[in-house]
Amino acid sequence: MTATPAAPASGRWKRTLLCATVILAGLGVGFVARWANADLSRELTPPSGAALPTNAWVEVRRGGAVAFPSRDRHVIIAESDFDAELNGAKRALRRGDVVLITPGQRWQAPARAAYLDVRIPSSHPPGRAAPHPIAPVKNVLRSTAPDFFVYEEQLLPGDSRPAHTHATRLVVVINATELRATSGQVYAQVPGTVKFITEPAIHEALTNIGPLPLRNIVIEFPPATSLSPTTP
The missing domain is CATH 2.60.120.10 (Jelly Rolls)
Structure with missing residues (x-):
């Protein structure tokens, strides 16, 4: 009986490294799947520990x-x-x-x-608006004051709204859903999110691709030269 010669040490290390790579790859797939599910669950619950906005406006x-x-x-x-x-x-x-x-x-x-x-505060500065404001459609005006207005962003599942602009504003997310822009980018709406955006924004056309209607409460501060709501 002839003994089989032992494989060179370098060969054994290569086989060991290959096996370890396969095992880690399998674990990685499972980890990514679990991470994706965990991330999705976070989209449906209010974010915790986030600081609430405090600034010259609110x-x-x-x-x-x-x-x-x-x-x-x-x-x-x-x-x-x-x-x-x-x-x-x-x-x-x-x-x-x-x-x-x-x-x-x-x-x-x-x-x-x-x-x-x-x-x-009554001493808050004027808001900042885009050079050529475009009123967002399908919103509902909730309250007005001489220097700000409050409205609810609404968009049913499967519905779309054209490009529009926003001035300086506070946004509070009520429903969990997702919006897809014409560029393909998807914006997750996470309930409990409270964010303040100082700079004006120009949004692409958006489509609600989520399971629930869009519901965001927005307090918007227009410039001093234009104190009328940009909502219908």
Whole structure:
């Protein structure tokens, strides 16, 4: 019986490295799949730990952090369903509803109520707009003031809206969905997202490719030279 000569050490290392590469590749596929699923689940839940915007235009806090009456204007954005009182009158609020509170008005809500309180100082600077504003269509105006306006961005699944512009604004995302631009880029809408955008924007035409209607509450600050809402 002739003994089989041992493979050179370099050959054994090559085979070992190849096996390890195959195993790691398999683990990598599973990891990527799990990561993708985890990422999708995060798109459907409010982001945690994100700082709320505070700047010259707005100060955003969670409900109950401010005592009323106040010397400033406040915009309440409901994140849950609850009953509240404005100047003693009962208000039944549903998720996504908006209430404008003017200086001196009294506001009361239960401790369990989930809402955002957006304080707007009277000394805020004018907003910044695109050189040639294009009004976004299919939005619903919720409230107006001399220097800002509040509207709800709406777009049904499968529906599209043409190119449009935005001025300086605060955006609060209500529904989880996805928007696809004509360039092919997809924008995930994550509930609970609160972001402030100082610079004006020009958006491409967008299509809602998600399962739910688009619902974003927007507080927009137009320039001092144009204090009319850019919504229909």
